[in-house]
Amino acid sequence: MKALVCILLLLETFVFVVQQQVDGGLNEKEISQQISSEDGRQNPPQTDTLRAEASTDSQQYCDLGIPDIHAALRELTATVTEQKANIRALETQLRDEMNKKNEEISNLTLGQVELRKENRDREIAFSAGLRESGDGYIGPFTDEITLTYRNVITNIGNAYNPITGVFTAPLKGAYMFRISVFSHGPTASAASIYKNGERVVIAYALQPQRELNASNGVVLILEVGDVVYVRLWPNTRIFDNNNNHSTFSGYLLFPLREDNLCKM
Structure with missing residues (x-):
């Protein structure tokens, strides 16, 4: 008062x-x-x-x-200093997170490049008919002969050679192969799939008259450089024309990296 x-x-x-x-x-x-x-x-x-x-x-x-102005200023200064420290810590955290994200993106990009390269390595497939043109028989012969399928329909990866009739494995993996034989009776028609000089499976057909055909297939574990081809049995024959009745095909199922797998 x-x-x-x-x-x-x-x-x-x-x-x-x-x-x-x-x-x-x-x-x-x-x-x-x-x-x-x-x-x-x-x-x-x-x-x-x-x-x-x-x-x-x-x-x-x-x-x-009237409040103590100096005390208020000191308190405000302390608050600003604390906030600056918090901002610096946040900036450091964000920078670390960005660096981590950039590293993950870089690793992902490298992984995608490797995956694309690996996918390109897996692009192995071929299919070929027996005759490049015309029609006719091959055989019979007194001995086995290696058939050369000259009418190349597909040859992704260029692992099949139409001059020799031989497929050469470009990488280790599991491969699928199939053959089909066509002919006319009464002579039998028979051919075998070989791997590195060893007979694996056979396609065989026999009847006294008219058309005859047979087919067979097999999955093989191949090392790099292993070869696969088809041989005609002795005293048999095989026919083909532009309809590609008699064919030889193969493709990579998936690559293998383990060394302790059993081979076919």
Whole structure:
């Protein structure tokens, strides 16, 4: 309450000074006299103690009402510093995560390149008919002969040689091979699939007249450089024309890398 009285007195004095300046102005001496007069009127000599108490209360009021600016600034500075540290830590975390993602993308790209290369290695397939043109029989002969399938229909990977009739494995893997034989009775028709000089399977057909045909197939485990081909049995014959009745085909099922697999 005392502080309020003090403030009101100061406001009254300020209003009076301003009014005097508007009316014609006061010099410094008159202003001092006016302040002294107002002070004497509002605060007689016997109230000096009361005025001192009012001043003390006013100071306490100011101390209670106005915060410590320096303390607030220090607190704000500490907060800003903490936030900067948090931002730096976040930036470091984001940078590490981005580097990790970039590394994963790079590894993925390398993996895709390797996968494409591996897929290209797996692109091995061929199919060929016996006669390049015309029609007719091959055989019979007194000994086995290797058949050369010259009418190449498909030869992806160029592993089959139409000049020799031999397929050479370009990589280790499981391969599927099939043959078909066609002819007319009464002479039998028979051919065998060979792997590295060893007979594996045979396709055989025999009847006294009209058409006869047979087919067979096998899955072989081949090492790089292994060869597969077809041989005509002795005293048999095989027929073909542009309809490709008699064919030799093969393709890679999947590559193998293990060294302890059993071979066919």
